[in-house]
Amino acid sequence: MDGSDEALEDAVLDVSGESAGETGLDSSSPFFVSKKAAAVLKHGILKQYVVPFASKVGRYAPDGRVVYLDGYAGPGRYEDGTPGSPALILDEAARIADFRRLDCYFVEKQRKSYGSLATLVGEAQRKGVSAHALKGKVEIHLEQVLERAKGAPLFAFLDPFGLGVSYDALTNQIFGSRRGSTGRHATEILLNFNANAVRRIGGYLNSSKDFPGKNATLEAMDAACGGPWWRDEFRNSADNVEAVRRITNEFAKRVGKAVGASSWQIAVRNRAHHQVAYYLLYFTRHLDGAWLFGEAVSLAQVEWRRALLPPPENGMLFSAADTFDEEEQQREKEWVVAIRRNIQKLQRDIGSFKIDDHLPQVMSGVLGEARQKHIRAAVKELYREGKTGCNGVGDVRKLRITGA
Helix, strand or coil: CCCCCCCCCCEEEECCCCCCHHHCCCCCCHHHHCCCHHHHHHHHHHHHHHHHHHHHHHHHCHHHEEEEEECCCCCCECCCCCECHHHHHHHHHHHCCCCCEEEEEEEECCHHHHHHHHHHHHHHHHCCCCEEEEECCHHHHHHHHHHHCCCCCEEEEECCCCCCCCHHHHHHHHHCCCCCCCHHHCEEEEEEEEHHHHHHHHHHHCCCCCCCCHHHHHHHHHHHHCCCHHHHHHHCCCCHHHHHHHHHHHHHHHHHHHHCCEEEEEEEECCCCCCEEEEEEEEECCHHHHHHHHHHHHHHHHHHHHHCCCCCCCCCCCCHHHHHHHHHHHHHHHHHHHHHHHHHHHHHHHCCEEHHHHHHHHCCCCCCCCCHHHHHHHHHHHHHCCCCCCCCCCCHHHCEECCC
8 A cells, every 4th residue: 555545534433431631630640540541442453463463464574573562551460460451562572482583672751660661571581582671662662673673574652741752853854764664664653642632732812921931832832743834724624523633634644645645543632422531543564454453443443342241230130231232244245235235335326346346335434343354245245136246255355346
């Protein structure tokens, strides 16, 4: 996939959850006492995606080496012992060590959290995992990590508690230093774009009060967005909801255009009826990445929905968990119906086509929810009904949909 493929850039995967990121807390905050719902989502995505990514692109790299960067790592584990993203990734690195070398770099600026992180990384090193704990801001270590990543695929997870790396660091340093799009040059980023920070900082624009730090905060937002363009977007929006949506879209498009990547946006809310707390923005230069990421998000959302189930109450004959599997099956049936409808529309509009060439259209309305198995199910149903000559057997991406 290259920058000319804009089909995925506007795809929005709406989910909901909870996070420390939207509160502005640092990594030594009480948030790290226990795992929250949105952490289940983020960690599920990482767990479902990093290994397939490393497995696929690592085959083209010397010694099967793939570099993983976590720029805002935190302590690595929650105080109750639940794995954070570093612990999860280190476990995955150990699991695939026989066929891939996942070279991990974890950056953390808070002293207490760094101490816990360093201990965790030391344990992994003694088990033979290639891992490094770096103290300070990610910008300080970025050049060093990118130098070590030369000749190897790179996946960067940037999940700050507010404004993260600058637009220049994102586009010129990380992506700009890596010109290829496939194999050992593959570069992908999962970035937290904080909607609450946009709302809070944008509010300064409408305030006539001049207080210490106001200009510095606005300039920090300029640096994160790649210029002051976001100010007009905020001022020209009808409300905060529109402002966040417009600024997030424009930011993703600007990054994509600058680095030749497509992007997906995963909207995360505290509850389904709440405003967006933040977006997880995923950037990739290759269609393979988009397919793998879609599978990971879909599977992670199942974990997330399960994590939101209320605990059973004493004396209750039934609990929400009792009907969870049945509800998931109903969701899947609805996804298959939607995909069938999308395929038939494509048949009417363009005739014969290959699934791989029309991912956003085939998955319209269920992108990030459904998976490849649901595409296959839809194709097989259409085949049994005599509405296509494709029987749904084989690699889903290579299936060519024809008329009856």
